[in-house]
Amino acid sequence: MPEAALLPTNRDEAWRYSDIGALQDTAPDTFEAWEDVRVAEGETWSDLIVLDGGADKDGGLEMRRLRIVLEKNARAELAALVAGGQLGRLEVVVTLAEGAHFELGGITLGGGDTTREIVTRMAHEKPGATSNQTVRSVHWGKGTGNFLGRIDVVRDAQKTDAAQSFKGLLLEKGASVNSVPQLEIYADDVQCAHGASVGQLDESARFYMAARGLPPETIRRLLVQAFIGDATRELADEATREALLEKALTKLDERGA
Amino acid sequence: MLQIDNLHAEIASENGGGKKILDGLTLTVNAGEVHAIMGPNGAGKSTLAYVLGGRPGYEVTEGSVIFRGQDLLAMDPHERAAAGLFLGFQYPVEIPGVSNIQFLREALNAQRRARGEEAMTGGDFLKLAKEKAGLLKLDMEMLKRNVNVGFSGGEKKRAEMVQMGILDPAFAVLDETDSGLDIDALRVVGDGINAIMRNPEKGVLLITHYQRLLDVVQPDRVSILSKGRIVKTGGPELATDLEREGYDAVMADA
Ligand SMILES: Nc1ncnc2c1ncn2[C@@H]1O[C@H](COP(=O)(O)OP(=O)(O)OP(=O)(O)O)[C@@H](O)[C@H]1O
Ligand SMILES: [Mg+2]
Numbered sequence: 001m002p003e004a005a006l007l008p009t010n011r012d013e014a015w016r017y018s019d020i021g022a023l024q025d026t027a028p029d030t031f032e033a034w035e036d037v038r039v040a041e042g043e044t045w046s047d048l049i050v051l052d053g054g055a056d057k058d059g060g061l062e063m064r065r066l067r068i069v070l071e072k073n074a075r076a077e078l079a080a081l082v083a084g085g086q087l088g089r090l091e092v093v094v095t096l097a098e099g100a101h102f103e104l105g106g107i108t109l110g111g112g113d114t115t116r117e118i119v120t121r122m123a124h125e126k127p128g129a130t131s132n133q134t135v136r137s138v139h140w141g142k143g144t145g146n147f148l149g150r151i152d153v154v155r156d157a158q159k160t161d162a163a164q165s166f167k168g169l170l171l172e173k174g175a176s177v178n179s180v181p182q183l184e185i186y187a188d189d190v191q192c193a194h195g196a197s198v199g200q201l202d203e204s205a206r207f208y209m210a211a212r213g214l215p216p217e218t219i220r221r222l223l224v225q226a227f228i229g230d231a232t233r234e235l236a237d238e239a240t241r242e243a244l245l246e247k248a249l250t251k252l253d254e255r256g257a
Numbered sequence: 258m259l260q261i262d263n264l265h266a267e268i269a270s271e272n273g274g275g276k277k278i279l280d281g282l283t284l285t286v287n288a289g290e291v292h293a294i295m296g297p298n299g300a301g302k303s304t305l306a307y308v309l310g311g312r313p314g315y316e317v318t319e320g321s322v323i324f325r326g327q328d329l330l331a332m333d334p335h336e337r338a339a340a341g342l343f344l345g346f347q348y349p350v351e352i353p354g355v356s357n358i359q360f361l362r363e364a365l366n367a368q369r370r371a372r373g374e375e376a377m378t379g380g381d382f383l384k385l386a387k388e389k390a391g392l393l394k395l396d397m398e399m400l401k402r403n404v405n406v407g408f409s410g411g412e413k414k415r416a417e418m419v420q421m422g423i424l425d426p427a428f429a430v431l432d433e434t435d436s437g438l439d440i441d442a443l444r445v446v447g448d449g450i451n452a453i454m455r456n457p458e459k460g461v462l463l464i465t466h467y468q469r470l471l472d473v474v475q476p477d478r479v480s481i482l483s484k485g486r487i488v489k490t491g492g493p494e495l496a497t498d499l500e501r502e503g504y505d506a507v508m509a510d511a
Contacts, residue, residue, distance in 0.1 A: 208349070210311075211338055213365070226355050
């Protein structure tokens with residue numbers, strides 16, 4: 001079989017807005033590999049994932065793929081920054097047992113002609129589990145940010161509460177963001193709040209701040225910081241919250257691509 | 258201190274053209290003066306304030322503004338602030354995610370750096386903020402909250418004056434700072450304006466609809482702005498005439 005057949009294409013739902021061109025030098029078995037995490041009953045797990053083009057990651061694909069299984073009443077909290085690679089991609093599949101909770105605070109950043117994306121699937125397989133995903137994307141140049149969040153709620157996963165919030169901030173004309181919530185819900189007593197919006201820096205706020213003496217760069221920094229702050233707010237661990245914000249702000253200060 | 262000469266300005270509209278608002282406005286405010294501007298709704302008072310502040314979308318097509326000997330219109334909005342201009346907004350803007358303390362400290366230090374002065378330390382800044390909040394009887398806790406988010410109309414106006422106190426400008430353009438204030442708050446804000454701005458080296462352009470504020474902040478001059486220009490200027494008695502007789506009668510003998 002030719003190798004190309006094994007690479008994902010834009011026809012795959014989870015790769016719909018991705019930069020397939022960036023996969024050319026990637027071995028196809030890359031897409032078979034997953035990092036597995038299992039959180040035992042009542043336990044808590046948390047992690048900070050940063051894809052920021054460190055080391056030899058210039059160009060091409062920078063990807064992490066996690067499969068997280070949450071046992072009864074387990075809690076997992078993931079803070080993520082996707083800000084590296086021609087295509088930077090974080091993929092997370094979470095399976096939730098009864099009373100489990102998954103929290104995601106995600107940020108994508110990028111300019112140039114990069115694509116940075118977060119792709120998740122919440123498999124609510126038992127009743128009473130909750131998941132909450134907050135993703136904020138800031139892009140400039142011809143950068144693209146994507147959040148694809150799929151939620152599967154099986155028939156007897158009643159009292160599931162699966163929330164998603166996505167907001168994109170475009171700093172320049174030419175940048176774009178895409179977000180598609182994909183809901184497959186087979187139980188009737190569930191809540192799946194989801195919201196998505198995209199905008200630019202608020203003109204009135206910018207003038208108000210300038211009228212107080214703040215130069216344009218500082219205004220931009222303060223407003224962007226406030227915007228991505230949303231993604232950290234629900235994370236329980238303060239150190240993680242600060243680390244995520246710090247990494248993102250450093251990346252924004254560089255603003256290379 | 259501020260010389261506005263034959264100012265023409267338009268507001269850019271979405272379909273490309275411009276809507277003429279200021280139509281040959283001429284006005285001078287000397288150091289040490291409070292100059293009140295009154296005028297009917299839609300006359301162009303807020304537009305004048307925005308043009309002085311340099312708001313994008315407000316284009317000056319003719320005329321000049323000299324501020325403390327400098328060409329005001331050649332400066333960017335933040336440079337105008339550093340040069341000593343303060344704009345009190347008719348509708349202060351909410352900024353979610355940015356605290357008053359952070360906002361004002363960055364603003365003050367940006368202004369100081371632009372003037373070649375030392376930045377203020379965190380401790381000194383908090384002392385200053387506490388003092389000015391006290392002057393305006395605004396709870397210090399409010400300053401820890403995000404800029405204007407969830408503030409009542411009156412609280413926003415009071416917070417504007419706390420900002421003015423902290424930034425200590427040479428000249429303030431105050432656009433209906435009295436609207437939305439209850440009677441006691443009006444007195445507090447009026448006293449605050451006097452405390453911060455009554456100074457032989459400073460000036461105020463005080464846009465208002467009501468005599469009540471002018472009873473507290475007594476103006477040296479009063480002008481009527483109508484249809485984009487100053488149609489009458491006089492002493493404090495002009496405001497009382499207006500309150501008694503209304504615009505039509507007073508402007509009829511202009
Ligand atoms: N963004 C805008 N686009 C088009 N027209 C505008 C815009 N903003 C203001 N105007 C118009 O400009 C004119 C002057 O408005 P301005 O806000 O300066 O009046 P004002 O004197 O401050 O009135 P008020 O006493 O009600 O505050 C009004 O006719 C108003 O409708
Ligand atoms: Mg107005």
